[in-house]
Amino acid sequence: MTVWDRPEPPTRPAPLDRARIVAAATALADEGGLEAVSLRKVAARLDAGPMRLYGFISSKEELFDLMVDEAYAEMLPEEQPADWRDALRSHAHRTRRTVLRHEWLADLLGGRPALGPNALAVGEATLAALDGLADLDTMLRAVETVGSYCTGAIRREVASLRAERATGLSKHDWQRASGPYLTKMLNTGRFPTLAKAVHDGTDVDAETSFATGLDWVLDAVAARLTRPST
Known part of the structure; x- marks a missing residue:
């Protein structure tokens, strides 16, 4: 049975539901990546005991599934x-x-x-x-x-x-820092096509490239x- 098939438990003694759990987990992930998400940290953000979360989700992977669907x-x-x-x-x-x-x-x-x-x-x-x-x-x-x-x-x-x-x-700081090494390597003549791309290619931003x-x-x-x- 998937998490979407299981009914949510009663909200007492303190208001809690999957939507609040997912919102808290998403906020943690937005701040520090998936490694920042744990049931203990999510529970702490909701001022709830970690064991209460297991009434709503069975694992961290299931929590990730819910977070992904909320993003969708x-x-x-x-x-x-x-x-x-x-x-x-x-x-x-x-x-x-x-x-x-x-x-x-x-x-x-x-x-x-x-x-x-x-x-x-x-x-x-x-x-x-x-x-x-x-x-x-x-x-x-x-x-x-x-x-x-x-x-x-x-x-x-x-x-x-x-x-x-x-x-x-x-990106431009890295290019400047790497410039002397790259110039030295391209000047060997071993990479003529790459040299042409570096010197003559158009640099575009990520959105334009996408x-x-x-x-x-x-x-x-x-x-x-x-x-x-x-």
């Missing part, structure tokens, strides 16, 4: 665009913004499918955007392909942000979509 609520579209590209593009950007608000979510993306009600609603909206444009397997592979791109790009962006905080160096790559992926999906014959 932020990805739900207010209104579904009629055009499939607009729908998938909007979903991708909502996903990125949600993860940047809750960086811990990057560590939980890409594993087993999320099965909470909000995650299912997001999955329904995403797949429905392609309904009727191709056979079911093509639709599934299209959604998986876009999702894989988003997961990889977002995780890389979050990893970069974490590195900046860990080192205290911004949007550009996403459009290329959507172009590839478009090439695979064909309307069924009538």
